Amino acid sequence: MFLMVADARFQMTQSVRSALATVLYPLQWLTMQPITGIEFVSRYFQSLSAAQHDADEVHQKLTLQMQKSTAAAQLQIENYRLRQLLELKQRPETSGIPAEVIYDAADPYTRKIVIDKGSTQNITLGSPVLDEFGVVGQVTRIHPFTSEVTLLIDHDQAIPVLNTRTGARSVAYGDSLSFGGALELRFMAANADVLQGDLLTTSGVDGVYPAGLPVAKVDIIERRADTAFAKIHCTPIGKISGASHVMVLNPLTNLQPNSLNEKPVPIIQAKRGGAKP
Secondary structure, eight states: OHHHHHHHHHOTTHHHHHHHHHHHHHHHHHHHHHHHHHHHHHHHHHHHHHHHHHHHHHHHHHHHHHHHHHHHHHHHHHHHHHHHHHTOOOOOOOOEEEEEEEEEOSOTTSOEEEESOOGGGTOOTTOEEEOSSSEEEEEEEEOSSOEEEEETTSTTBEEEEEETTTOOEEEEEEESSGGGSEEEEEEEETTOOOOTTOEEEEOOTTSSSOTTOEEEEEEEEEOOTTOSEEEEEEEESSOTTTOOEEEEEOOSSOOSOSSTTOOOOOOOEEETTEEEO
């Protein structure tokens, strides 16, 4: 009892405890060596097994990638040979001119914007205009330092499109009044294979828009029994109302005639439900 009280109050045995711990440390170290050795061997084999497993997975993935790479190379060779055999031409590449939107046109009956590039920057009439998301419109008037771009949703604008899911071609007309500005696929049969969410891109058949540019997605489909045509509304992919920077592409064919006998490529407009040059 005296030693317990003395140790608790005055820590009289602290030096004795330290000396015993120092003397017994080699014995403790020797006693722990078998356990430490077993743990080290266990971790070694676990790490080796994990490394072998990871190596097997990497080898399998590398084998799959090699197979895919070989198949892709073979497809590329076959595609080149088919093009050579069929004498198909490569898709034309079009250059572009970046431009900034200055303001919206003041005409309340049209949907147009004005950009800061004009004839002095080699902007041509009918040039497609797009932003980082998709097609925005088409150049319809040129000034020396500015140009007017008629947006896709303008009621006088039309653009040939292709349904990427089915491959069916059609024409999308501007519908500036419905749903706050959208596009409409007209003269589509009521039983046409069109689904909500279908992606529409430029078809490239007009000679103005390059093929494959995103245009719109099908939003609403109305099929009625009293008419043979479906009413299909589409939402433009490009920022029709909020674009600040755009890219003006050169048309696929030259819009400027070289002589009086040549005719320029038409600016695609919709008049009374049909396309008009």
